[in-house]
Amino acid sequence: MSNVPPTLILDIGLMAMLVVVAFSVVRLRSLFAIVMLQGVYSLLSAAWFVSLDAVDVAFTEAAVGAGISTVLMLGAMLLTEREAKPVPLQKQLGSLFIVTVTGMALFYAIGDMPAFGDAHSAANAYLGTDYIAATKTDIILPNVVTAVLASYRGFDTFGETVVIFMAGLGIVLLLGLNGHAGKWRAQPKGQDVSNSRGDKS
Amino acid sequence: MNGLLEHFNYAVVIFLMMLGLYVVFASNNMIKKLVGLSVFQTSVFLLYISLGKVTGGQPPIIAEEDLHAATDGGHDVVAEGAHQAADIIYSNPLPHVLILTAIVVGVATLAIGLALVVRIREVYGTIEEDEIDALDYERNLEGAAK
Amino acid sequence: MSPHVILRVVSKLLIPLIALFALYVQFHGDFGPGGGFQAGVIFASAIILYALIFGLDEAKRAIPPSWVRIGMSTGVIIYGGTGVATWLLGGEFLNYTFFAPDSTHAAGQHWGIFAVELGVLCTVASAMVAIFYAFGSRTTELTDEDW
Incomplete structure (x- = not known):
């Protein structure tokens, strides 16, 4: 315990902040605050990714998690509500029970995980080092992540691009690029919902 | 004690995951549910990336x-x-690649979810799950009466 | 005149720089952190910033929704087309070595990765802008004063 590496202190500090932010998300009911805290959570985890040597992931998380998804959530929140209603205690306790049991099971499994930073663990020893060695001779690009992403796992990334395309397509179908999709309104209280498809304007 | 020090990252990440999962289970509000889902998701990313860290290593x-x-x-x-x-x-670059993919797919699914929530709000006038359930129940009763 | 003068001036300065940075991230992604996904998101965020400051209608005049729709599918076609091109050159799907089979410095791989990342950039940027347009165009029930 005499010589604690400075990155470990950074790691622990960032983890503490992550826990505080996640806990606030659980406690708060103002949706605006929750959405902004989600952005903060993403940004903090991006900072931790840098400390964990995952620079590409940190970059993406900062741009996507803290940037785009916060904007999207704010946009959606603006179209819906600004305050979450309180949850009945019964439901809270039930969820707490499920979450505790799941957490206990996962904690029990921690003992089998490799130690933090172990270079000889099964996860780090074989395939990862193979990719680094192969990139030096096959692709000759400095960024191994790009090489694996675009070349070794090119098919995977193709599928992912299609997923993004499908998501864009789905949202255009659901909401419409100009916001006109499905502009019909059902009357939930008392009236027949299925009939109201007729009064499309 | 030594074992706990070696595995502290997993312990914290599991705690964060469970906080996210709790929000998904316990909240009725759908936007809050989605926020919980993305907290859960980010924690899973943290699990994978901390698995690939090598002490004294450099970015790949x-x-x-x-x-x-x-x-x-x-x-x-x-x-x-x-x-x-x-x-x-x-x-280890491999978890980085996997998570890079997962982040972008995550925002795509989040956007779809939000679009669905917006449409639900337009039709039902609420995004609280129990209220939607009650509305559906009422409507079904009416359908049965006819 | 809108009340957000400082925002307008500062963002007018920033938006070209953000777009330029996106291109840097895109083309430097082979050598440092970055790549098509990040570049696409950053490029989309430049457009989103423009829309937030100057209004959605202005943004839609600058980048019409039809471009966005076309861009989204063009990216997938570029990516898939790269795979088909390697087929036609006699290789497996997405085996970029066949772009330059005789190169000792893996030039074929470099070209393949370049093309693929371009496709990713196109799809991600357009899809993000499309998603933002879709959410932004819905009519809001809240006004500025409600905050």
Whole structure:
């Protein structure tokens, strides 16, 4: 315990902040605050990714998690509500029970995980080092992540691009690029919902 | 105690995951549910990335001289280049690639979810799950009466 | 005149720089952190910033929704087309070596990765802008004063 590496202190500090932010998300009911805290959570985890040597992931998380998804959530929140209603205690306790049991099971499994930073663990020893060695001779690009992403796992990334395309397509179908999709309104209280498809304007 | 120090990252990540999961289970509000889902998701990313960390490692971006040492090594200038190449430790790039993919897919699914929530709000006038259930129940009762 | 003068001036300065940075991230992604996904998101965020400051209608005049729709599918076609091109050159799907089979410095791989990342950039940027347009165009029930 005499010589604690400075990155470990950074790691622990960032983890503490992550826990505080996640806990606030659980406690708060103002949706605006929750959405902004989600952005903060993403940004903090991006900072931790840098400390964990995952620079590409940190970059993406900062741009996507803290940037785009916060904007999207704010946009959606603006179209819906600004305050979450309180949850009945019964439901809270039930969820707490499920979450505790799941957490206990996962904690029990921690003992089998490799130690933090172990270079000889099964996860780090074989395939990862193979990719680094192969990139030096096959692709000759400095960024191994790009090489694996675009070349070794090119098919995977193709599928992912299609997923993004499908998501864009789905949202255009659901909401419409100009916001006109499905502009019909059902009357939930008392009236027949299925009939109201007729009064499309 | 030593075991706990070696695995502290997993302990914290599991705690964060469970907080996210709790929000997904316990909240009725759909936007809050989605926020909980993305907290849960980010925690899973943290689990994977902390698994790929190597102590004293560098980001998996190969140093320029290392890269050329490897290519020239093919042309019989082996000794020094190979020696240098062995010196630098890199963190495992594979989890990074997987998570990079997962982040972008995550925002795509989040956007779809939000679009569905917006449409639900337009039709039902609320995004609280229990109220929607009650509305559906009422409607079903009416359908049965007819 | 809108009340957000400072925002307008500062963002007018920033938006070209953000777009330029996106291109840097895109083309430097082979050598440092970055790549098509990040570049696409950053490029989209430049457009989103423009829309937030100057209004959605202005943004839609600058980048019409039809471009966005076309861009989204063009990216997938570029990516898939790269795979088909390697087929036609006699290789497996997305085996970029066949772009330059005789190169000793893996030039074929470099070209393949370049093309693929371009496709990713196109799809991600357009899809993000499309998603933002879709959410932004819905009519809001809240006004500025409600905050």
